[in-house]
Amino acid sequence: MTNPLSLIRFLEIWQKGSMRKAAEFLNISQPALSQSLRELELEIGFQLFERTPRGLSITPEGRQLAVYANVLSNDLSLLKDAVIAIRERRDVSLRIGASASICAGALPAITAALVDGGFATSVHVNEGTSDALIPALREGAIDLAVSYLWNPGCADEALAYEHLGNSTITAICQRHHKSALEDKGLAYLSDQKWVTMVRATELKERFENFFSSGEIARPKVVVETDNTALALRLLSESDYFAFIPLEHTRVLRSQNLMSLNLRDITWIRGVGLFYRKVSVDWAYIPVVREALRAHYGKQASDPDHGDLPVMKLQDVL
Numbered sequence: 001m002t003n004p005l006s007l008i009r010f011l012e013i014w015q016k017g018s019m020r021k022a023a024e025f026l027n028i029s030q031p032a033l034s035q036s037l038r039e040l041e042l043e044i045g046f047q048l049f050e051r052t053p054r055g056l057s058i059t060p061e062g063r064q065l066a067v068y069a070n071v072l073s074n075d076l077s078l079l080k081d082a083v084i085a086i087r088e089r090r091d092v093s094l095r096i097g098a099s100a101s102i103c104a105g106a107l108p109a110i111t112a113a114l115v116d117g118g119f120a121t122s123v124h125v126n127e128g129t130s131d132a133l134i135p136a137l138r139e140g141a142i143d144l145a146v147s148y149l150w151n152p153g154c155a156d157e158a159l160a161y162e163h164l165g166n167s168t169i170t171a172i173c174q175r176h177h178k179s180a181l182e183d184k185g186l187a188y189l190s191d192q193k194w195v196t197m198v199r200a201t202e203l204k205e206r207f208e209n210f211f212s213s214g215e216i217a218r219p220k221v222v223v224e225t226d227n228t229a230l231a232l233r234l235l236s237e238s239d240y241f242a243f244i245p246l247e248h249t250r251v252l253r254s255q256n257l258m259s260l261n262l263r264d265i266t267w268i269r270g271v272g273l274f275y276r277k278v279s280v281d282w283a284y285i286p287v288v289r290e291a292l293r294a295h296y297g298k299q300a301s302d303p304d305h306g307d308l309p310v311m312k313l314q315d316v317l
Helices: 004-016 019-026 030-044 060-090 100-104 107-116 130-138 175-184 202-213 228-237 248-252 284-301
Strands: 049-052 055-058 093-098 122-127 144-148 159-174 193-196 221-224 241-245 257-260 267-276
Touching: 004 019, 004 030, 004 055, 004 060, 019 030, 055 060, 093 100, 093 107, 093 130, 100 107, 100 122, 100 228, 107 122, 107 284, 130 144, 130 159, 130 267, 144 284, 159 175, 159 284, 175 257, 193 202, 193 228, 202 241, 228 241, 228 248, 241 248, 248 257, 267 284
Parallel strands: 093 122, 093 144, 193 221, 193 241
Antiparallel strands: 049 055, 144 267, 159 241, 159 257, 159 267
């Protein structure tokens, strides 16, 4: 089989018009280049150049071979570019912004897809709510954000938003509260310990509105934390109540929890991917997109997801 390097050298001789210029361009000695040409001619069985007083003149056979050699040269150039692209992609340090609940839910699947697929060698995660992540994305402090669509107007001309799944938020508590709730109704909730966020998020707003707009008092004991792990532990190991994404019931892995289907409390919010429109061709965008779709698609189709006893208080009041 003909050595591709010999064909590339043949093309350079033809394009430069002399052995000397081709040898200089290829950074090899002229005798070595002449030897390479002779070996190629012996292998293919016909002469490629005629030696004339004016220099080298390509033969008709040589001109025909040059057509195919050019194709090979272009393919090798593309191969070289592909190798460089793969090498650079594997050196990507990707900065992702995500809300706390997404960090505990969908983000592990996303980071695994990015790292295992060779799209990033390091992933830096910045935790925050949408009102902080979107400005960070605009300023270039992060490369993309995985968050909730807190404001439909936050995706502007510079940013793109793709809705890729839904997260159901509901109130969760230990199942031993069930009989007391049936007896006392909503008033029982005011006497319980609740865990909520410190920051002014939609979840925090829903918590405040529920107690301020109803006929029940705000709980006397409220633990405020932006640490999702702490909130989940208080919920699963103590008597606390909390509003959390339903998918976190998998993280809790407790058989002693139940969901409260309360008026104006259980709601669905869209989860999606924010990125700068100028970066739409970045290789990792489709990877993150598919990982999110797979995560939330599995949640929706999995019969065990959110399979908790549901307490509908409005039905017993």
